[in-house]
Amino acid sequence: MSLLTPWFLAGLGLLSIPIIIHLTHRQRSRVTVFPSLMFLRKLPFKTMNRRRIRHPLLFALRCIAVILLALAFSRPFFDTVAEMEAGSARDVVILLDVSASLGYEGRWDAALDSARAVLDGLGEGDRVAVATFDERARERVPLTLDLVAARDALADLATTDLGTRLEGGIQLAERILSESEDRTREVVLVSDFQRTGWEDGGRVRLPDGVALRAASVAPEEGANVALAEAAVRAAGDGRVRLLARLANMGDAAVEGLPVSLEIAGRTVATIPVDMPPRGAGTAVFDDLALPEGRSRGRLTIPEDGLAIDNAFRFVAVPEAGLRTLILENNRRASDGSLFLERALEIGDAPRIETSRTPATGLDAGALSSADFAILNDADLADAGRAGRLREWVSDGGGLLIVLGRDASMNRWSDAGLELLGAAPGSLVDAADGRRLSSLDYDHPVFELFSGPRSGDFSGARFDRFWSLDPGEGTVVVARFDSGEPALFEHSVGEGRVLVWTSTLDRYWNDLALQPVFLPFVHRLALHATGYREPERWIEAGGVLELAALVGTGGAGVAGVGGVTELAGDEAEWVLVDPDGDRQPVDVGEGPTWIEFPRAGFYQVALRDDAGRAITVAVNPPITESDLTPVATERVVEAVAGVAPTAAGAAGENGAAADEETVPRRAELWWVLLVLAGVVLAVESVLANRWTRQRPVSGLAGA
Structure with missing residues (x-):
């Protein structure tokens, strides 16, 4: 017991x-002295x-x-462990962690030694199964009496580049042992017990009658530095700035860590970076001239305990940016679009280029080169001009209509009102001032401001605005405290129209003087155009659709574009992995998804046409770089329902693999x-x- x-x-x-x-x-007596008895014989009082x-x-x-x-x-x-060790027939599942973090300083060898020690401790009649887990769990050897097969399976295993999910492994072990009857059941969990792999693990629990032994191979000091991200920003004149972000996972400061940048296989520059304990650092590579088209990029740092996160791969391509056309009112002063223009031109994610033109002189040629158009305090009285705008939006353009004093709602043509998405409205002169009180923070425009201290719109005062009644199919995103719409949107063909019912300068309100103005205007541009910053890499284990890779370049790829025929004899695709091995891509009638399980550069190419290769950069999940373990007692108590008793197991080179044993038991x-x-x-x-x-x-x- x-x-x-x-x-x-x-x-x-x-x-x-x-x-x-x-x-x-x-017990003591209380003595009282009487003077009249003072001459009598004194008797002793005894206590006992x-x-x-x-x-x-x-x-x-x-x-x-x-x-x-x-x-x-x-x-x-x-405790029933004594009964197990006495030789009763057992069914044992060896559940082995093969995630990327097990590559830290020989921990994989220690994990294999712990698994082999379990096999050495099995007796006659005991059966064993071998299962592994990273982000997914796999049964390698079913329950068997053949210990040689189990040893061979362990010898063939290696760590992967994927993350850790302890929950999936526990669920697989439970399914394996569910077939066991009238035998002692046991799970041996060998892992480094990363905290990031146990965030949702408290939801799993082994059934009654199943014992759990947990062998931890977590390093005593998990010092590690990882390359976390690479961001490319336009710097003007065709040059770019590259930001390399690093994470220090250790408890000691890092000074002068050299970070090297390679583009197309050539080292461009090396920059030293300092990082505080458990902190982050950034290496800034300025004034870079990238090669024409798309090329491979790689960041590297000196090797440490975990080598897999010492290189970061990405597709090097300049940021395309957004081209914005501001359609001005001819009757307004030249500074009518000043606040809009200055706000849009600040920032580089993405870089937004602006140009102005009179709204009355709008033609199809001016719109053809624009991604985003702003009709700033101008009317759409001319049906031809409204028709050209509508046709451009229908083809995928993004339009922002800003209504001001010269919008002249009573002059708008029917085509203009259809593009506006509302009937003619009236001007509201709010002498007491109106405030924005109802914002849809789930909408992409305001999602950025949903967190605490992320921006406050209530400080802006609105003295005038247009009161409109949006038509069917429009979505009101923001309202004034009096209930009138401040911002609404609707779709036109493949494009999107946003309508702001007041000015975006200082004439009718002071929103342009608020800290939220600049990010608000940027969010309007990004949402109207449907812009998404290109992802130049994906995480190991991710999947991409072949059509997206071929047609648009996709996330994390350097694509050729323009290829639409995916099936048939003329378009046989192959996947080339980081080792150069080729395997065919099975193209069916529906969407074709390609998985990228390892870190490195992949290529998706036509079998007989190397010029149509599409490069995909893949990196391990950054969560694997944080080696901080969760308390083993917490895991085994959550899974087995009781706290563990400690034991020990020796690993390679004298390294200790701490083992926790938790049998299923009846408490008294x-x-x-x-x-x-x-x-x-x-x-x-x-x-x-x-x-x-x-x-x-x-x-x-x-």
């Missing part, structure tokens, strides 16, 4: 209290130790109750509590009966 909380046994020391009282208490226990049964019952309560709070249980604390209650009840009945018969003084019936 073992105890979960043995320190509660200190309560047994309370047994000494009644014993001490009974054996040390003396009160050593006799008058009711030993009551004393014993009370002591037994104290003992039972102390034992109950210490949580005793019967509730039985002891019931017995303690029964004893106290009997003691109370006897004490009351004997007290009525003869007064009892002192503790415990003394």
Whole structure:
């Protein structure tokens, strides 16, 4: 029998209290002096130790109750490990972590040694299964008596480039043992117990009757530096700036760590970076001239304990940016679009280039080169101009209509009102000022401002705005405190139209003076155009659709574009992995998804046309770089329902693989509590009966 909380046994020391009282208490007489007796013979007064226990049964019952309560709070249980070790037939599942973090400084060898030690401890008649897990769990060897097959399976295993998900491994072990009957069942979990792999693990639990042994190979000091991200920003004149972000996962500061940048296989520059403990750092590569088209880029740092995150791969391609055309009112001063223009030109993610043109002179040629158009305080009285705008939006353009004093709603043509998405409205002159009070923070425009201290729109005061009644199919995104729409949108063909019912300068409101103005205008541009910053890399284990790769370049790829025929004899695609091995891509009638399980550069290419190769950059998940382990006791208690008892197992080179054993067991604390209650009840009945018969003084019936 073992105890979960043995320190509660200190309560047994309370047994000494009644014993001490009974054996040390003396009854003393109180002497009163009478003067008239002062000449009589003085008699000595004797005291004696009160050593006799008058009711030993009551004393014993009370002591037994104290003992039972102390034992109950210490949580005793019967351990079944001894029975397992005695040679009873067992079904054992070796559950081995093969995620990327196991590549840290020989931890993989220690994990294999722990698994082999389990095989060495199996007896005659015991069966074993081998299963592995990273982000997914796999059964390598089903339950078998063939220990040689299990050893061969362990010899063929290697770590992957994927993340950790302990929950999936536990669920697989449960399914394997569900087929076991009339045998002792046990799971041996060998892992480094990364905290990032156990975030949702508390939801899994082994069934009753299944024991759990957890062998941890977590490093004592998980110092590690990882390359986390590469971001390319336009710097003007066709040159770019590259930002390399690093994460220091250790408890010691890092100084002067060299970060090298390679483009198309050539080292461009090396920059030293300092990082605080458990902090981040950035290496900035300025004024870079990237090669024409798309090329491979790679960031590297010197090797440390975990080599897999010391290189970061990406597709090097300049940021295309957004081209914005501001359609101005001819009657307004030249500074009517000043705030809009300055706000859009600040920032480089993406870089937004602006140009102005009079709204009355709008033609199809001016729109053809624009991604985003702003009709700033101008009307659409001319049906031809409205038709050209509508045709451009229908082809995928993004339009922002800003209504001001010269919008002249009563002059708009029917084509213009259809593009506006609302009937002609009236001008509201709010002398007391209006505020924005109802914002849809789930909408992409305001999603950026949903967090705490991310921006406040309530400080802006609106003195004038147009009151419009949006038509069917429009979505109101923001309202004033009086209920009128401030921002609404609707779709036109493949494009999107946003309508702002006040000005975006200082004439009708002071929003342009608020800190939220610049990011707000940027979000309007990005949402109207449907812009998404290109992802130049994906995580290992990710999938991409072949049509997206071929047609648009896709996420994390350097594509050729323009290829639409995916099936048939003329378009046989192959996947070339980082080692150069080729395998065919099965192209069916529906979407064709390609998985990228390892870190490195892949190529998706036509079988007989190397010029149509599409490069995909793949990196390990950054979560694998954080080696901080979760407490093993927390895992095994959550999975097995009780706290573990500690043992030890030796790994390679003397490295210790801490092992926790948690058998499924019956606990006795509730039985002891019931017995303690029964004893106290009997003691109370006897004490009351004997007290009525003869007064009892002192503790415990003394």
